[in-house]
Amino acid sequence: MPVIEIQRVPGLPKQRMEVLAGTKFSEWIETAGVHSDVRAIINGRELQDDDDVDFTINADDRIIIFDQPKNGGLAKTLLNPLEHFNPIKFTQKVMGSFMQQPNAGGAAGQSKTSPNNSLKGQTNIARNGEARPDNYGLIRAYPDLIQQAIFEYVNNKKEVTQFMNFGLGKYDISQVRYSETNVGSMAGASYTIYQPGDVIATVYEGYEFDDVDGQEVPGKNEDTGVPIETATATTMISGNYAGGQIAVKIVKQAEFDYFMGLTFPHAVSFVLNITYPVPGGTKTEDVTLFANLISAVQTDDGAVVSPTFYYTFTFDSINGSSASYITTATINTTKFILNDNAALIVGPFFSPIDSDQLWVHTSSGLGGNSETNWQLQIWKVDAENNQIPGTTQTFTYRQTTPHDSTSETFYRTDKITPAAGRGRYSLSFHRTDNSSDASKLEVEEVHAVNIRTNVSHANDTTAIIKVRATENSTGRELKYNAMINRYTISYSLTTQSVDYTLRPSRRFADAVAHTWLVMGGQPESNIDLYGLYQIQAEIDAIDPRLGRFDYTFDDEDVSLGARLQTICDAASVTAFWDDGVMSFVRDKKRITPATVFNRNNTVEAGYSLSYDMTLPGGFDGVEVQYRNPSTNKQDFIRYRISNGAIVSGAPVKAKKFEMMYVRDAFQANERALRECKRLIYSRMAMSITALADGEWVGVGDMVQIVDTYDTNQQSGYIVSRIGNVFETSERINFSGSMFVVVTDYLGTPTARYPAQPLPDTAFGFSAAIPNIELNIYDGMNVQSPSRYFIASSEELDATQWEITDKTPGTDGTTALTVREYSDLIYS
Template sequence: MVRFEIQRLPGAPKERGVITEGVRLVDWLNSQKLHNSVIVKLNGRDLPDDFDIDIPLRKGDMVCVFDQPEGGIGKLVTTILKPVSKILQGALKVFGLSAKTPGSVSVATGESPNNDLTGQTNRARLYKGKPNIYGQCRVFPDLIQEALFEFIDNNKYLTEWFEVGVGRYTISSVRYSESNLGSLAGASYQIFNPGVPIGDIEVGYQFDDVDNEGVPGLNESDDFPAQTATTTSPTSVSVVSNQVKATVPTDADNFAYFEALTLPHPVTFSINATWNQGGQSVTQDVIGSGNIVAVDNYIGDDTLSYTTFYIGDLSGEITGIPADAVINQTLFTINDQAALVIGPSISPVESDQVWVHVLVQLGPLAGTTKYRIKFWKLDEENNQVPGTQEQYDYFFDNNTKQTTKYFRNTYKYTPGGGFGRYAVTIERTDNANDQNVVTLMAIHAVNVRQGVVYPDDTIARVTIKGANDSNSNREQKYNMLAQRHTITYDRASGQVDYTLRPSRSFADAVLHEWVVIGKQEVSSLDVAALYAIADSITDPQLAYFDYTFSDEKLSLRERLATICDVARVDGNNIGDVLTFWRDEKVYYPDAVFSRSNMFWDDYKLNWSMSLPGGYDGVTLDYVDPSTNKKFYIYLQVDENGITEVLDATINALQITLDGCRNYVQALDRAYLEARKILYSRVTMTVKVLESTQVVRGSVVQCPDMYDNAQQTGYLKGRSGDVFLTSERIDFSAGEMWVVMTDSNGDYRGRWRALPVDGNAKAFSAAADTFDLNIYDRQSVQSPSRYFIATDSELNSTVWRVESARPNGDETQTLSLTEYSDAIYQ
């Protein structure tokens, strides 16, 4: 079947139902009279604007619509989600609920790929929190810098640096995707724990405009036509101090091309000049060569834009004309002579070094090759800093003359110009052919970090052999099994043990997060109660917490809530101390209330005739440890009880159990939530007289104010096994049981209650000896209480406290949910 949910207004109940298989999504959406602005999810994934909503719905699909009324009703959904040919395949179901928020959608707070289980890869998560991993997780560590490669012994090696996470970890099972790293050619890795000296780290930044550029030979000039620009009416042309200064209208011909070049740039040019030769006036075009060394723009008096070119390093005919020659304002032509030169390519950042990677291919009869690499430092305007140009010539010879020979080299330059941005060119100084090829593979600006130590983080370095003739690095899918080292609690001494050890315990994660990460005082945490709960969990798997925090905006309390939730644990503040309780079976209530200390104010009792929330099952997802992907448990709740099924029910309670990576823990939680649906269907709100703060999670005994079968009151005295009461007791309902409180108001136990002959305000019970508070109007104002009913009635008066609000007058308003031992069977 195909299921759907529609929420018409925020907070409104969801419409739920089924759709006929095969119906096109667009047709169904248009039939729902939605507003202009909607969010549509298919199998838990938000549909982008270009998603093909022409697709037919298939068995098992789940469509969720969040209707947001920001426009008129009735517009076709195709104006919002346009049908296109692209179809989203294999969308995963990611509905769930975050800790303590039943029914909500789980949003991964961590942009870390450790939590995003679809398309996991390594990436640099800029401006995000460091991975804070607990327990044992297969992690895809964060890139901390761009991959840097170099050619060593004619082979390409890539080095990548990763942040595994904050803190110390035991690392094992290092892989690329599903393959062990050791199975890949030339692969190796090294782990650096916090505080371990790493040494030098070379940080590379690849030039954006270089990617396998073929370098042409001198004989290939016809294949690379130069740019040219000319005008017969230049604004002005002159020769001053061995430089040509020419001004032209900015929009004339192709001069804008030359204005945008990186300088200096080689050109040839033509101007027209007149001079006296042998007593006769000679006028002719003069050709010269040089470099454009500067370009200026200005606005003239006529408000038009003009560009002035300065050409220096002159050679050619221009150097042979007389000094008194007159430059005529009738011609200025400029030609780009850098067509055979690759570059200049500009560094994206300032650096100490420049690495140039070059591949030479020489066939059996290709002979030799020569090329020249130049670089120079740039100022802020990308102009050359004088005196910083360097050039290096290289020669290669295929002396075997039998097979094709490859020369792969990385040239590491430390420029004499010092730290800065550099421009780099490469050009051949000989001819080329099909078997005589020079390729500029890439250029890196490189800075070297020396004596690096990360005091708080675990860092990984991976080196792998790359494809020699390609700059396209494979997608990063490096992953490893990481187990966190945490502090713990020494039960014998009652002190925190700060020795770091591998741990998967939720209790250790809470303690470490509170003390080490959160920098909170140990005294503000009820450590003894936390570890008493941990020790009471008989199956260690139920106490595991395996998760990555990576959202720096997540508060400390929210992180602790996530850690505790996986073990069914919650916390309360008692004064300045955070203490803990577990959602589990209790053997006696923490407090007993009777009608004598209850008020009709705010009293309310709700009973759900159907299953609470309309839920007919539970769908819980967690991370499967073998596949590192989401795994689902489906439970159905109906008249036959709770059964495990193969697919989600129509209206299942959706739960995402963050931090769970084992089936035992996931199944335990799924059944707990299912039994709550089945056995916790009554809620009560009541105002009670109680000076001691009742805390959330406590289990209390509290009667139904309307139910006379639940007889309550206070004790007026005791003689042996006979207890005197403030109210008459009716034993006609059958076998009766009693619970009582002592002088401290604490629950003392449950006993069989028998009538006392001749005294309707008394009962007999074989209770142990304990002190009673007897109300005397003077020194004792709060008497010991009793609660008498049949066994089943008595059981129905036990509640779990969901919230307790002090009213400032010795009273508290409690919100209660029905407690049953059957929930924890």
């Protein structure tokens, strides 16, 4: 027979349920009493969003249901008794849980659900099993819920307490709001921020009873005398009384299956035929007894073939007009009728976890001179929800009204510390007076509460928000938010040392250093912090807004390197590994090339050259998506290219940049214009394989590469120099105005200088180049001579390239990928 296990509370034993082979899973789960966002494991495989749930359960199937809501939806989604009459409603809820909800995350590569990154419907949610937010810069944050909200009624007002987590690290927090309303302006509202290491004096961990949802407790006058369920035994085996309990054994029959599925104890009545002594003899009669059904067990006669099955029912707390006869009576096997007479009892309800206290919330709707009276019975239960003997307690309550004629609803919270101590408890409610339109009692909610003292979170910034709830709340989503600015470490260019003092910052370099050193735990030796902060200083000198980073990392699967590249991209900086060191380069205008590559320091292998006759990729403009600081939603900067000019407007085919880690229009606009210029002025790409010189250049460097197939781009090496006369290894053909670039002994190119031909030889030129140190080849001490590159000014411009990728080879060569460089991109 198939077995289905349900894990309702982590750490507690699974509930085992047997179903008939051939049952449809969709039909079974509709009646299983589970939440709407369960996880189902079918024979070791988790049921996915697109899987069909209308399959047939086979005899050897093993199914595990994890009924532990993760989505923060703590509203009452459990099937309640009224929904037995409307199964379609619950089916829709269950089917909805298997359908994937759209992810509105705005950043490429981010797949988690932090509302800080959401583009729509930003709310406070519980993100169980996901990474805690790691925020940088200045953002509007929607903190995560870290436990269920807990409430209590004080002076007839509902006071709700929310416990929330802003994320890892320390923050400067301001503008705490509910949606757009300042929390401080809301009646009865307050909040407290706890930075990492701060001590929270008292935390109340409350867990709602899922099966309590405003049940009305009927009055004594609502008892119709008609049992909810009744069953009569056709074959009674035995009846015995001992120790204040009665056990009745019958042959199994379907009419009694209802009682086998009850939770115990359960108030019932039953009819027996007994014979008891009276003066002068005995008397035999039918008696009706009232008791608690505390056990229902199925057994068999042990036969291997066609065994006979039995039901044994055990009762205690026996009372009734004939209860006194039972102690001396003989229970006959001629009659047994069992009735469920618990119509007036609401419950039992079962605690989801072990707890120290029970908070019971009730409301009494009273007219003038009215009151409600009720009894609350609690008892401790084990993992199987069986009552633990000796733990029952009964509490009596009364609610009155001071009004003689007007109506009012009175709300109250009664806090109970059970005498049996910490554990799971079951509760039932029984009203001891009559009800009417002017006297209604409802059980609003019950919380299992644990009390923690002196709580401290070493790495997180948390908040406790208390608000006064409205009496007729519509149950809207939570939208608490605040402006938060992350505290980070920094670096001093003067002392060339890390400053580990935490300060609020929006600078991308501080975010990089903090992510790498503090969050990543990496050593200072494998990151070029000096080069990083030189770039930050360059940006700050132009405009600090170009070097900001404002974003939340909420996906622990994103690598440390990927996080650094995201941070750097906001400032148009590239992070890359260079000989085991994380290095950085900014996309900016270059004054002089880093070096010159020609046929003397390159090889033919791996060479390629491509050119786009139209705008690259067919794009006719750029679209940059960023986060609008006012709306906290996505916004767009769009430019199109028309007749070689950049104009504002939406292009037909845009090159798109998703940059939700930018929340400044100035920063986004600068990036959009620069990318448009790159479309216009950078249409060529090349791959070359360089010799040893390729090791000394890096990603982002501007270099000059001679096209060996272009006769007007001439290069070679310097043989000798006398004053301004240079002797060369190659013949030079002058045509029009020519300019020359020469490398010094370190391979660093000079600026461009006009070059003239020599009157007595074609192997040389004359140029007023400063007296730089040159490498002159001698075959022994100098084997890498200084090189020259001579061409027209236009041809020299055409030889400027920007390195986009560098891959060292195993044979001493370096593969370089470059794109066309132009100063006009940065004008």
